[in-house]
Amino acid sequence: MKQITFEDIYTLGKVVVENDQYRHFHYPEMLTRYDSNFIEFTNLPYLPEFKEAENYLREYHLKKGQKHVKFYFPANKKPTTELITYLTNIGYEMGFVELYAIQPKYFPTLRNNPDIDIQVVIDKNLETLLNLEYQHDLKLFGSEYAVQKTELIKRKFEDKDILQLLAFYKGDPAGYVDIIISNETAEIDGLTVDENFRNKGIGSKLQEFVMETFPEKLVILIADGEDTAREMYKKQNYQYHGFKYEAQKIYQD
Template identity: 65%
Template sequence: MHITFENINTLGHVVFESQQYKHIHYPEMLLRYDSNFIEFKKSPSLTEFKSAENYLRNYHLKNGQKHVKFYFPANEKPAVEILGYLNQSGYAIGFLELYTIQPHQFPFVINNSDIVIDVVTDKNFEAYLEFQYQQDLEFGSEFANQKIELHKRNFEDQNILQLIALYKGNPAGSVDVIISKETAEIDGLVVDENFQKKGIGSRLQKFVMEEFHDKTIILVADGEDTPREMYRRQNYQNHGYKYHADKVYEN
């Protein structure tokens, strides 16, 4: 199947849409930038971008949000004048990369009895929540608390499988799998910094490959972070990129 960014799950609601862009908003978690943004359908001129920027800024101010975020059309680099404006205005600019793999293409993973991968159930849900809370504290307690509520909603969603990795009995990693008819999306893969380089991330992925052997596995990676190099070594195939820009205001 032909995989694009349209196959990636977006957490949020379309509150406005025009020929130029879609406005995504998620009142359940206002601090989550990836759920509160504008996504351009076609590359904007500088005038069009400033108009969208003004609209989103005012919308977010009404909701007590201090950020604005924009996604640009897939596989298109923003125009030079847009990039110049973003840089001059204090935006952080980055890009995402889309990857896919067929489960049988994932490399062999050596079994390590110290690592156990469990599906999150009623029995281990509290341990899973505590692990997630500790991981999210670097973004502030308010964000971590809002994320806990999101994990609770995901727990009730039949289309989301939550996994936790234990290393010698200690929570050490986790991942959510968003399930659709033809794909399984790896989302939020994290390994605690105290347990990295032990093969936990690979074991989590291997579990996904075995559990969803009949689906295309998809994920999005930050184009400037090191995990993308790991995905490439693991035989994932690149299917495109998407630029984004965000800015946080003091008030």
């Protein structure tokens, strides 16, 4: 198996500043997408170094009308106690993500379920995907984000390295996922099942479709380190490849 690291994960955004301490990613097409507008530390910062980067990013985002700051810390390194205390005291949300990978041949065999239909997104069902994602994003993130996300989905649709999938349950649109394709990997990104259709095996069927479509590639994904989905991935024979801490703060003005 290829040695997978977080460098193999696709990042939507361009590096606008890079130095010995960090890389600054920015995506002007969608300023409200926090995972595209952030600083990623290449070395674990001490508190004074973090504060300097924090001030820089806050000022940069203010000029762009952005109300958040977000930071990723180096893979497999936990921030210092001093830094965690500082972040917690001034209102940051902290968490961590985990990296998983699987060779498709090791994915469990699923029973046939005629109620679930997985489709590749093409011209005739693109509008269905747009409507499903819009309603999901509107509920969770608000109208501004949902509208901007619609344009992002259209850009992804035109990208030959991204495969979009739709899941239907008894004919109703029920879930979706993006597959980011590289020479050696197929990355599962943004796998979502509508809350009205959960616990029916739809997420597993979406994954199975990926395994069958890319049997020679290594399938990779990022999981929230505090989410129950990671337990599902372990049961499905995904292998753990590391963690990465993150911190985010949203300002009200």
